[in-house]
Amino acid sequence: MEVVHDSLLHRAQAEYEHAVRHPRSRDARPEVVAEARAVGAHEALVVGLRAQAWRARYALAGDEAKVLLDEAVRVARRAHLDDRLVEVLSTRAAVNLELGRGAAARRDLDRARAISGPEAPADLSLQLAVLDHNEGRLKEAATLYGGLLDNPSTPPDINIKAANNLALIESSHGDHTSALARLDDVVDLAAHLGPALEAVVADSRGWITVQSGRLVEGLRLLAVAADRHREAGLSLGEHYLEHCDALADLRLLPEAIQMAFRARDEFIEHGVGLLAGEAHVRVARLSALMGDHAAAEEAARSAYALFRRQRRPAWAAHARVLELAARTSRDAATVKDASALRRAAAQLEAAGMRTWAADAYLAAADVPSTGPRPGAAADLAAAERLSCDGPALQRLKGHLAGARRAELVGARHDLLSHSRAGLVDLAKHRAALSSAELRALASGHGLELGIIALRALIRDGTPAQVLQTMERTRAATMLLTDSPSVEGTEDLVLELRSVQEELAAARMTSGGEPPELVDAQRLIERRIRRASWLLPSSGTRSGSPVSLTDLRRLLGGRTMVEYAALDGELVAVVVRARRSELVHLGSLQPVLDEGRHLLFALRALAIDGRTPAATARLWAGAGAAIARLRELLLVPARLAAGEPVVVVPAAPTWRLPWAYLCAAPVSLAPSSAAWARAAVREEPVGGRVVLVAGPGLAGAADEVALLAGLHRHARVLVAPDSNVDAVIDSLDGARLAHLACHGRLRADNPAFSSFLLSAGELSVHELTMRDIAPHRVILSACDSGSDAAYVGNEFIGFVSALLGQGTSGLVASCVQVSDREVTPIMAELHRRLVRGDPLHQAIHSTVRGLDPENLQAVATGCAFSAYGAA
DSSP: OOOHHHHHHHHHHHHHHHHOOOOTOOTTHHHHHHHHHHHHOHHHHHHHHHHHHHHHHTTTHHHHHHHHHHHHHHHHTTOHHHHHHHHHHHHHHHHHHTTTHHHHHHHHHHHHHHHHHOOOOOHHHHHHHHHHHHHHHHHHHHHHHHHHHHHHSOOOOHHHHHHHHHHHHHOOOOOOOHHHHHHHHHHHHHHHHHHHHHHHHHHHHHHHHHTTTHHHHHHHHHHHHHHHHHHTTOOOOOOEEEEEEEHHHHHHHHHHHHHHHHHHHHHHHHHHHHHHHHHHHHHHHHHHHTTTTTHHHHHHHHHHHHHHHHTOOHHHHHHHHHHHHHHHHHHOOOHHHHHHHHHHHHHHHHHHHHHHHHHHHHHHHHHHOOSHHHHHHHHHHHHHHHTSSSHHHHHHHHHHHHHHHHHHTTTTTHHHHHHHHHHHHHHHHEEEEEEEEHHHGGGGGGHHHHHHHHHHHHHHHHHHHHHHHHHTTSOGGOOOOOOOOOOTTTTHHHHHHHHHHHHHHHHHHHHHHOOOHHHHHHHHHHHHHHHTSSOOSSSSOOOOOOOOOOHHHHTOOOOOEEEEEEEEEEEEEEOSSOOOEEEEEEEEEEHHHHHHHHHHHHHHHTTTTTOHHHHHHHHHHHHHHHHHHIIIIIITTOTTTOOOOOOOGGGTTTTSSSHEEEEEEEOOOOSHHHHHHTOOOOTTTTEEEEEOTTOOOOOHHHHHHOOOOOOOOSSSOTTTOBHHHEEEEEETTTTTEEEEEEEOOTTTTTGGOOOEEEEEEEEEHHHTTTOOOOSEEEEEEETTTEEEETTTTTSHHHHHHHHHOOOOOOEESSSSOHHHHHHHHHHHHHHHHTTTTTTTHHHHHHHSSSSSTOHHHHHHHHTTEEEEEO
């Protein structure tokens, strides 16, 4: 019988070791437990039950694991198997901790320590460290982890876990370099020991890389970690938590909160209370960032209750901060709440949680007060001190705190210094992002800092200072990139085109779009977006505002007007040949109201079949709105009659028909720096003219045929030859490109706004990835100039993509246009271009030359504006 018991014990031990390395393996052999129970092989039974519990634990079946371990404890105690009892108590403590039963975990570990004596085995020491770690005793946990790493007899799997967890503590203290070096030391060993440990280390490397400020690299590492989790058959819940932190810092908020919800629901379903609380924290943070402060307060309150029960004071303090910050944002916080936030901040700082402590001090400073706020300046100073170093986004938070403190105490010089330094840091951070979408989103990090600086400068700064601050907060999407990479997206783009061809065929035959094809298109677009986030930076240059001296030289006597919206008001900096002026324009709301009325009228006028009376009424409304907008936006700038002007609109006014509002030729640009870059680009010698007609657009083929008569040797592409590949090849290096196509504006996904071509669509994303930048582009399509605005005066669309890639000038429309009236307008525009007129002069003369009795033609001409400087 002893031989049988020894054989069973050997098999049980092998099964446990296999479970540690491959917890979800299909090669598990649970029959050893039944055999050991049948013959009374107590030690083999304990080890076998522990192996089964380990597998259940990794399947998030914590309650099942605990039942198995409870039996193992009873058997080990009855059989006086003290060493095995210590092992099982250690494992049960881990399960209890994950279930949120911290007190039970502590009791198990205390019993195990009493049995083992002063020389605790490695797995017990590890669990003691993990308990300290999760309860916020980071110094004690770090000491225990370090002791395990220093002990040459520590088993390899425990060595890896100790190194991993110690790296997480080092990262939370801001020492990301040491943390990553520690993980690099064990990454090969983890891969050798099995996919479960490899997945854990991969996740930590990704998360710490994100915390160090290298967000895109961290995303790439997290994508690898997700693959390792899938290969190991492990739950992705904890991975989702770490991944959503990276997405949050990239301001990919809808994707981040979706991931946080998935993690939260998985942990709640399986009763994993420890991680459910951490998921609630992510939901609270992301809900607040998305403006849903009631949901943020509810999620933070749930997290706080869980952490209190779990005796995790640091996490409880952090949850309390999120709850009170959400209450503050709903104007429901009190002076008592400010005191509670300061106490939580001090507690978090003492625990070494510098980032969380800084957030708490910032939240305390935000609590409204009816009287003087003597504590607010101290709160902001503390947040500034805690965030003065580290990654760019952390330093940005410190500069924001410093600028707010300076604003509060009237230290103007400090305010401007912090603003300038923070926005420079943000520019460098954006420049490290290859995706235009990520650069646009990143600008949201600097919005409040830019507002504080503008508020101070508009009060008593110079026009030059105001202009520079405006420029530092806009048009990051316009950064130039060197040799954009398409690696990782080419196959997906081809797959997308195939689906688009099927959709186009369906529209032709049935007039509708099959839902399954629409779903397939959206799925591929999501995959392309995510692949583009992971692309390495391709030599993006951060850029800087152009000096007034250089700007005036490039303007060559023209005037530039750059607008900004601040605190519900509009201001403008007017740059003239000899002097600059800051102009206060009053409330933004009337401009928005009149703009909405005007765009509605222009859209309505584009519809054929209206009676002359209806058309006249619409035009009368449009004319009244135009007159009022001129009064609000242009008259205060005191532009000379007929004086050419460059306009940099504020984001809310981007879609206005500026070419018709201005009485003189006008060029538009997302920023003065973007316009200046366009102004210095030289027209390619010998570049071709490309004329493209897309399918399904009445008159498009006739339009390009008419234009071909004006441009000798033009390359003409009409359906069915105007496919995506042919158009891309033709546009590359073109001197002038004209696209007469249906445009598809995607407010839900601006990077996939597209032109409909034969057999496919040419999207903003593909333009960017292919580095396509004809010198001049005329987009004879509806809404082609309607770039989507992002927080922080950023845009994504055809205009921003082409100017960012190197196009010098465009013509595009801000609304839907009449297909019937476009062709003669485009023909006249091209005649003037052939004569040598720049785009802004050509479009101005063309529109002003239209028959005033043909109101639909005038409305169509109204919709087009020139962008850039060519």
